Amino acid sequence: MQNNWFGCWALFVKEVRRFYSVVVQTVFAPIVATLLYLLVFGHVLDTQIETYASVSYSQFLIPGLVMMAILQNSFSNTSSSLIQSKMHGNLSFVLLSPISAFEFYSAFVLASVVRGVVVGLGILIVGVIGFDLTWQSPLWVLVFAILSAAMMGGLGVLAGIVSDKYDHLSAFQNFVIMPLTFLSGVFYSIHALPEFWQQLSYFNPFFYMVDGFRYGFFAQSDVSVYLSLSITVLFLILISSINLILLNKGVKIRQ
Amino acid sequence: MSTPSAVCFHQVTKKYGDLSALKGISFEVEEGAFFGLLGPNGAGKSTLINAMSGLVIPTSGRIAIQGFDVQKEYRQTRRLLGLVPQELIADPFFSIRELLELQSGYFGLRGAQQKAWVGELLERLALSDKSDANTAQLSGGMKRRVLIAMALVHRPRVLVLDEPTAGVDVDLRRTLWAFTKELHQQGHTIILTTHYLEEAEALCDKVAIMQKGEVKALDSTQALLSKHHYRYLRVTLASEANQLIAPLQARLVEKESNGLVFKLEKTASLSQLLAWLHESQLEVTDVSSRDASLEEVFLDLTAEGGSDAK
Numbered sequence: 001m002q003n004n005w006f007g008c009w010a011l012f013v014k015e016v017r018r019f020y021s022v023v024v025q026t027v028f029a030p031i032v033a034t035l036l037y038l039l040v041f042g043h044v045l046d047t048q049i050e051t052y053a054s055v056s057y058s059q060f061l062i063p064g065l066v067m068m069a070i071l072q073n074s075f076s077n078t079s080s081s082l083i084q085s086k087m088h089g090n091l092s093f094v095l096l097s098p099i100s101a102f103e104f105y106s107a108f109v110l111a112s113v114v115r116g117v118v119v120g121l122g123i124l125i126v127g128v129i130g131f132d133l134t135w136q137s138p139l140w141v142l143v144f145a146i147l148s149a150a151m152m153g154g155l156g157v158l159a160g161i162v163s164d165k166y167d168h169l170s171a172f173q174n175f176v177i178m179p180l181t182f183l184s185g186v187f188y189s190i191h192a193l194p195e196f197w198q199q200l201s202y203f204n205p206f207f208y209m210v211d212g213f214r215y216g217f218f219a220q221s222d223v224s225v226y227l228s229l230s231i232t233v234l235f236l237i238l239i240s241s242i243n244l245i246l247l248n249k250g251v252k253i254r255q
Numbered sequence: 256m257s258t259p260s261a262v263c264f265h266q267v268t269k270k271y272g273d274l275s276a277l278k279g280i281s282f283e284v285e286e287g288a289f290f291g292l293l294g295p296n297g298a299g300k301s302t303l304i305n306a307m308s309g310l311v312i313p314t315s316g317r318i319a320i321q322g323f324d325v326q327k328e329y330r331q332t333r334r335l336l337g338l339v340p341q342e343l344i345a346d347p348f349f350s351i352r353e354l355l356e357l358q359s360g361y362f363g364l365r366g367a368q369q370k371a372w373v374g375e376l377l378e379r380l381a382l383s384d385k386s387d388a389n390t391a392q393l394s395g396g397m398k399r400r401v402l403i404a405m406a407l408v409h410r411p412r413v414l415v416l417d418e419p420t421a422g423v424d425v426d427l428r429r430t431l432w433a434f435t436k437e438l439h440q441q442g443h444t445i446i447l448t449t450h451y452l453e454e455a456e457a458l459c460d461k462v463a464i465m466q467k468g469e470v471k472a473l474d475s476t477q478a479l480l481s482k483h484h485y486r487y488l489r490v491t492l493a494s495e496a497n498q499l500i501a502p503l504q505a506r507l508v509e510k511e512s513n514g515l516v517f518k519l520e521k522t523a524s525l526s527q528l529l530a531w532l533h534e535s536q537l538e539v540t541d542v543s544s545r546d547a548s549l550e551e552v553f554l555d556l557t558a559e560g561g562s563d564a565k
């Protein structure tokens with residue numbers, strides 16, 4: 001069956017324009033909110049918490065905050081767009097067009113990557129300028145930023161599909177995404193945790209995304225960067241496969 | 256080789272839990288037809304047309320648009336079909352023109368020719384002045400026109416309109432009638448669901464009447480009207496009728512001060528009616544007769560235990 005990549009591109013453009021039309025809410029507000037974390041935690045804890053050798057706490061914190069912003073904003077982009085389209089009924093405009101489930105999914109996820117990376121970049125620029133942050137391996141930074149944003153965009157699609165109302169999405173955001181993000185090592189190295197919590201962190205996929213991303217800056221990490229890469233890719237494939245099955249079957253979007 | 260019909264339904268069923276919304280629907284809509292799909296609320300009309308467009312996945316059966324399977328060959332069928340949904344949908348993030356251009360993009364359509372077609376649609380549906388307005392801020396009638404433009408953006412061969420004139424004023428209703436007639440004359444197959452039966456009678460050359468997920472009647476509008484077993488007689492009296500004999504009372508459907516309307520079997524003679532009126536000691540000043548309207552046929556067929564004109 002012939003592909004409709006131009007249709008996919010049009011949907012991607014629409015999704016980017018959707019978040020750009022409310023750029024204060026979708027880009028500037030999360031940048032400012034994350035920088036407040038940096039200001040408060042960085043200032044208060046800069047001399048209190050030991051991280052890697054020759055790395056200040058603020059420098060350690062910035063990649064974690066950047067990844068946290070990428071994860072949360074990528075998730076928000078797909079999940080809120082889908083639930084809004086379902087509630088307003090305008091999702092049917094896309095469903096009536098000759099766009100396949102894979103094209104539909106790719107467009108949504110790519111747009112979420114754009115938003116996640118744009119927000120992350122905003123925070124990173126402040127970090128580089130204000131805190132003398134450098135990166136050892138820009139390639140790892142880029143790989144983890146894109147793969148993690150794609151995984152979270154995919155998770156947002158899943159949440160958007162299964163949610164019937166804003167309340168369901170809010171529960172997903174507050175009881176799944178938020179705790180996993182905060183307990184992923186954004187604010188600390190897991191080696192600083194008691195043994196039990198350290199072991200528990202290994203079951204949190206977000207930890208590997210934060211740790212791998214941080215490796216790109218300091219060439220140091222809590223676990224091997226290849227393990228982090230493997231788990232990130234594995235989750236991306238898993239979430240994408242579930243989504244494609246649901247989208248092909250039309251679960252909760254086609255009656 | 257014969258040309259495939261515009262739309263073919265074959266044993267289509269749809270179940271929502273224990274509820275059967277469609278119970279084995281099978282019929283065809285010919286290429287170039289102006290087809291009316293009628294039925295009371297909950298008859299399954301919207302489910303059926305949403306199944307055509309892929310918004311509803313049938314439990315069993317097959318639907319084909321110009322020979323292409325709606326499920327397996329969805330790219331072809333969605334290019335062939337334009338659906339104007341019943342709900343007034345808007346997208347609060349975009350203007351009318353942006354929405355039409357995005358919708359064109361979903362179909363892989365772009366370039367100067369497509370831009371010109373979008374401009375033509377805006378012009379034809381009197382939306383040009385509002386083309387930069389946000390769709391969420393439009394009136395109901397405007398939203399309806401936007402939905403029609405959205406459905407036509409890819410120049411579909413088959414246009415499905417689900418209650419297009421519901422809640423619109425008389426002027427807009429007439430504009431929409433004229434526009435759909437024009438599209439039909441250009442060769443589009445039109446499928447219309449409506450609650451306004453005079454609309455179906457005026458526009459549709461063929462009609463299916465659905466009830467409780469089944470097709471109760473399917474025929475040309477004229478044949479359906481002529482198949483009806485009754486005609487209506489309006490009798491004007493010199494004075495008000497106080498008492499009617501039993502056969503007249505049984506056939507009375509409407510009573511005004513000096514006028515009575517009787518529903519009479521087509522086989523019954525007019526002289527018999529006049530005789531009954533004479534027996535009731537009523538002085539008749541005028542009598543007029545008319546055939547049943549589509550609304551009366553519809554009510555007769557959809558009444559519990561109503562006659563089946565299939």
